[in-house]
Amino acid sequence: MAEHQALYATDEYGRPFIILREQGRKVRTHGVEAIKQHILAAKAVANIIRTSLGPRGLDKILISPDGEITVTNDGATILSQMEVEHQIARLLVQLSKSQDDEIGDGTTGVVVLAGALLEQCEALLDRGIHPIRIADGFDRACKVAIGHLDKISDTIEFSAADTGNLFKTAMTSLGSKIVSKEHEKFARIAVEAVMTVADLDRKDVSFDLIKVDGKVGGSLADTALIKGVLIDKDMSHPQMPHTVRDARLAILTCPFEPPRPKTKHKLDITSAEEYRKLQQYEKEKFTDMIKRVKDTGANLVICQWGFDDEANHLLMQNELPAVRWVGGPEIELIAIATHGRIVPRFEDMTAAKLGKAGLVRELTFGTTRDKMLVIEECANTKTVTVFVRGSNKMIVDEAKRALHDSLCAVRNLIKDNRVVYGGGAADISSSIAVAKAADEIPSIEQYAMRAFASALDSIPLALAENSGLSPIETLTEVKSRQVNEGLSTLGIDCLGKGNPDMKEQFVYDPLISKRQQYLLATQLVRAVLKIDDVIIAGQAED
Known part of the structure; x- marks a missing residue:
């Protein structure tokens, strides 16, 4: 039986009056306890996505209520098809959709980073740090991280005649997809499609002019670009x-x-x-x-x-x-x-x-x-169609999603031709920069900044784990080399090529994609930390 509770206040004569009556119809969670519940829900969603990160990331099989099967490792697709009930977990779904709509790539990374930031918040809350101070510290750390990304970014050159660097970026984007057997072909198609419709003077690409269609039959190798x-x-x-x-x-x-005749007569x-x-x-x-x-x-x-x-x-x-x-x-x-x-x-x-x-x-x-x-x-002439072939509907659908990601990666480079290096190299370098900046902050926000630096390490840790490497040993080794050798291009050697230098492996990540990940994840965490009271009407208390 639910207890009858109420929120009281007293007037100037000390007489109590009811402000909020909480009967058997409402469930209320408030204070730090509410924030911890939100963090728990967000961590659960982030942990589902975490194993899909990187070139060795695993796929998820999603079965719809009518039995339709989707196999994918695209973060936005996985989250959009999951039946998520919790309010804060739904925010993570919207977060990946924002990244997908704005940038088109990096939907898994942004959710993993947001989950890691919220996990760090839990320890800070246990130490008695106020949620707003944590959020302020994260904002400060995010500015440092984005500023550092600008410093370590490289400008890559390309033209209508020389698209080699765009091809390398498209290859990086497709490395973790189901089409990786034919990823050279798909990368060439993505680059040619974008360059056909791109306005290089305005640095603009109209995706309305690129149509992606598919038909079951044949193999991925039969995929073609039609002008x-x-x-x-x-x-x-x-x-x-x-x-x-x-x-x-x-x-x-x-x-x-x-x-x-537009009349009612017959x-x-x-x-x-x-x-x-x-x-x-x-x-x-x-x-x-x-x-x-x-x-x-x-x-x-x-x-x-x-x-x-x-x-x-x-x-x-x-x-x-x-x-x-x-x-x-x-x-x-x-x-x-x-x-x-x-x-x-x-x-x-x-x-x-x-x-x-x-x-x-x-x-x-x-x-x-x-x-x-x-x-x-x-x-x-600026109209193209990519005609995708595959042995079954699942392959065709996933190939379309992979192609969308690589088209977006190439489009991002045309908008801003600066890149940082993948394999967690940019995240490790930013983590070192944020931790260093935290040592110079006299206020309590330094704790939040160090927590942000630890959260940035979660992406290279997940990459190492998904690649079958020892996560902590691999990260520690790369981090120490970055500090000692001053090379911000060293990352996790996921493909086992024996060389952790991502610049030499041509693992490019568009700068605007990485910046957007940091900004969106930090904004989401601030939103979650500011919600300290949840009242769900229409449910009985335990």
């Missing part, structure tokens, strides 16, 4: 030509069907003569629609909606190939790629609104009847 648009459709009639050269596309969002057909008139009216309307399209010089119709067999037959008779049921996003991409205009009414159709493409062809696959349509040699 144009690929849509999962075929010609609406099997006797229509399967290849159209010098295509002029009419892009329609209106259906090939007679206009329907039309009663009482005789065969009236039925024939209606049929003739429909045929005339179809013929008029096709004539309007043909008069503009169009030789291919892309339609957002469907059309019935009669319209399809007339289109085939008039030698006007058509594709129906093309989705909204694909219609927009085709319009961008071919410099065409989307036409909402047949009356608005003009020759100036047609899209242009050198070749439109159907692709067929193996022994199946699957077909896809490729629009190549488009008027806008």
Whole structure:
């Protein structure tokens, strides 16, 4: 039976009055105890993700309520598909999503770092340090760490003709993915796709122009980059030509069907003569629609909606190939790629609104009847599609996620071509810098700064552990060499190449990705430390 509790205060005469009545309907946790519960929940989520970090990280298998299987080691995907109930654990899910939306890579690292920072908070709280002082110390340490990243970063050169360094970055990003058997091919595809659509003067990459599509069948080696648009459709009639050269596309969002009166009246057909008139009216309307399209010089119709067999037959008779049921996003991409205009009414159709493409062809696959349509040699050359193949749906989906990460890594370098070195090298170097700065701070915040330095060590520790190395011995050795030799490029040799210098191994990590990890993790920890009271309504107390 729940106890009846209440929060009281007294007036100026000493008479008590109730401010908050806590009956059997509420559960309340407050003070340091509440913060410790939050830390426990966050640590549980971070520990799940921790084993997925690095090139030797393990994959997770996620089974949805309807039995669909996802196998991945992408932090954002794992967290987004987990049924997380605890409020603070959900913040970690949102944290990885923020990293994914803003940077696209480093989603596992940011969660591992946030979990390590919260773990350090527990020891500081036990020593009686106030949560806000801890948060202030972490903010101070984060500024030191980010400042140090700027100092140790290297600027890498690249151009449209020389993309070697971008390729190395894409290789680093793909090293831990399921596509690692073909990661050279995928890295080349990622670099070529980004460089095709990139505006190097503005340092901008429009991901709207890069479409990633996949089809089960073949192997990862069959994955290809198509300079144009690929849509999962075929010609609406099997006797229509399967290849159209010098295509002029009419892009329609209106259906090939007679206009329907927008009234509640109905039309009663009482005789065969009236039925024939209606049929003739429909045929005339179809013929008029096709004539309007043909008069503009169009030789291919892309339609957002469907059309019935009669319209399809007339289109085939008039030698006007058509594709129906093309989705909204694909219609927009085709319009961008071919410099065409989307036409909402047949009356608005003009020759100036047609899209242009050198070749439109159907692709067929193996022994199946699957077909896809490729629009190549488009008027806008800055449109590409990556066509991913794989032996099953799981492989194709994971290859798409891996490709997204590598595209983002290359995009980040075009925005800011500074890199730090992976394998935990940048984290170890920042940890040493923060610990050194803490020794010069006279206030109590020095404890929080040292805790931040210890948390930064958690990433190289996890990398060593996941690679089958002795974590503490490996970290201690690399750290002492960094201090003694002054080399900030030394990291964890996860792949066992016998050389811990990440610069020589070409393990590049875009600077903006690492900076964002530190900032987001520190902001999340401040948010958690400031929540000291949780009242859950609608539940009975124990």
